[in-house]
Amino acid sequence: MIHALLKDGTRAQHARAEASLPVMDPALTRADYARVLHALHGFHAPLERQLAAVPWDRLGLDWDARRKTPLLARDLRALGGAPADVAVIPACDRLPDASTLARALGCAYVLEGATLGGQLVRRHLARTLGLGPDTGAAYYHAYGDDVGPMWRTFLAGLAVAVEREGCPPDELLAGARDTFDALAEWLDRTLAVPA
Numbered sequence: 001m002i003h004a005l006l007k008d009g010t011r012a013q014h015a016r017a018e019a020s021l022p023v024m025d026p027a028l029t030r031a032d033y034a035r036v037l038h039a040l041h042g043f044h045a046p047l048e049r050q051l052a053a054v055p056w057d058r059l060g061l062d063w064d065a066r067r068k069t070p071l072l073a074r075d076l077r078a079l080g081g082a083p084a085d086v087a088v089i090p091a092c093d094r095l096p097d098a099s100t101l102a103r104a105l106g107c108a109y110v111l112e113g114a115t116l117g118g119q120l121v122r123r124h125l126a127r128t129l130g131l132g133p134d135t136g137a138a139y140y141h142a143y144g145d146d147v148g149p150m151w152r153t154f155l156a157g158l159a160v161a162v163e164r165e166g167c168p169p170d171e172l173l174a175g176a177r178d179t180f181d182a183l184a185e186w187l188d189r190t191l192a193v194p195a
């Protein structure tokens with residue numbers, strides 16, 4: 001089953017990406033958090049643009065409803081960044097290869113799965129920084145109470161891709177692994193630069 005393959009096959013990559021994202025830090029400040037959002041925006045914006053080319057409707061999925069870039073931009077504005085700042089955020093220059101349907105779906109698996117862990121992060125942001133969906137934590141509230149159903153619909157789309165579109169599972173897995181690694185590398189690189 002494609003989901004088990006992806007979940008088991010990316011455990012180490014998930015751990016590395018999680019370690020590169022300091023959002024659960026008890027001492028997280030608004031400034032630290034804004035830097036994380038900038039970095040996430042720089043990764044999502046160019047990758048989501050590429051993923052728009054996937055024939056989502058054939059998989060029974062609505063990509064526009066899943067894009068996280070607008071939520072990240074909204075959070076940055078809520079935290080005080082002018083819209084112009086959002087427009088000039090540097091884009092990741094070492095994106096994962098999303099050039100085949102299978103690889104692109106492996107990338108999307110990573111971006112979508114982040115909504116699961118996001119539920120822990122949203123509680124942490126509320127507790128430590130007092131942030132909610134309208135005050136800077138819209139990305140971490142993606143899908144609101146529908147995280148579970150949205151995830152299951154996405155996994156059903158992946159199964160269609162494998163069974164009816166002929167996507168090779170190992171290529172999906174390679175796309176997912178590369179995406180986790182590219183994100184971790186981008187976070188390490190951008191967050192290491194002094195503010």
Ligand code: HEM
Pocket residue numbers: 003006007014017018021023024109110111112113114115116117118120121180183
């Ligand atoms: C502080 C950071 C993070 C925490 C605490 C976290 C935590 C979690 C947890 C608890 C789950 C399991 C949820 C469940 O099974 O119900 C999960 C799943 C997942 N997370 Fe994260 N995560 C974090 C960061 C990320 C990042 C940065 C990504 C990628 C952009 C990511 C991608 C995924 C994926 C793809 C899954 C789904 C695994 C599956 O197939 O079931 N996570 N995360």
